[in-house]
Amino acid sequence: MSAADRIMKGLFGVYFAAFFVYLFAPLAIMAAATFNTSRFPTVTPWQGTTLEWFNALAADRGMWDALWTSIMVAFFVVLVVLPIGTAAALVLTSLHARARSFLYAVMVSPLLTPGVVIGISTLVLWRQLGVGGGVFLIVLAQSSFIICYIMLMVAARLQRFDRTQEEAALGLGASKFMVFRRVILPFLKPALFAAGFLAVLQSIENYNTTLFVRGFDTPLTVYIATKVRTGLTPAVNALALIMVAVTIVGAVTYEAVRRRSRTARASKEEEQPG
Numbered sequence: 385m386s387a388a389d390r391i392m393k394g395l396f397g398v399y400f401a402a403f404f405v406y407l408f409a410p411l412a413i414m415a416a417a418t419f420n421t422s423r424f425p426t427v428t429p430w431q432g433t434t435l436e437w438f439n440a441l442a443a444d445r446g447m448w449d450a451l452w453t454s455i456m457v458a459f460f461v462v463l464v465v466l467p468i469g470t471a472a473a474l475v476l477t478s479l480h481a482r483a484r485s486f487l488y489a490v491m492v493s494p495l496l497t498p499g500v501v502i503g504i505s506t507l508v509l510w511r512q513l514g515v516g517g518g519v520f521l522i523v524l525a526q527s528s529f530i531i532c533y534i535m536l537m538v539a540a541r542l543q544r545f546d547r548t549q550e551e552a553a554l555g556l557g558a559s560k561f562m563v564f565r566r567v568i569l570p571f572l573k574p575a576l577f578a579a580g581f582l583a584v585l586q587s588i589e590n591y592n593t594t595l596f597v598r599g600f601d602t603p604l605t606v607y608i609a610t611k612v613r614t615g616l617t618p619a620v621n622a623l624a625l626i627m628v629a630v631t632i633v634g635a636v637t638y639e640a641v642r643r644r645s646r647t648a649r650a651s652k653e654e655e656q657p658g
Contacts, residue, residue: 437619444619454605465530492532533579595609
């Protein structure tokens, strides 16, 4: 290995390490602050190790209610955005290039619109129809831009779809609904799973849009923002640490199940006579 290659390898290692430090250092500091006796979410100065903030979290009824509201909103958002986003992607990929470009620009425009504008416009529109703020408006407002993410992810998956499979199924007498259910939908399953997970994350972390349409309902992000003004405690860090741990356990479990399923499928294929 030449000196230039060693230098490049060393620089790549430094960049790789810096990237992961930048990515995970905030999470490490957040987790450490959960165990600090200080009443503020900080690691300096370290005033002692404690588990009392988990007890404070368990006793914070308002935070649990806010978390439940966010989960409920995310659930309904997924129910709305997955079918509509998938339908939009199917329409988009079936059009000619010129019409596709125009429709693509129209469909992704909500992503370029500030969340404040989406929130205010949704509230103004539905108030004219006699509907006040609440979970219903939160779902509608969030769905208006989260649909764009779903459409883009499903459309990207459809770019790899072999259209001859659809044509063959139609030629064999299958209806369009059967083709979608038996051919297209199984092909889209990984993209739909990832898109649904992304929709949940986008819904739970959204603040700008949700703030204007929430009415008397308080999702988690709004609750935490309110606590920042009135007095934030490391109980929030405890909740964040639990959510991170649940996410990691879920990801590891899913990967283990996926690998086991793939191994079992490969073994079954090997056992079959050629």
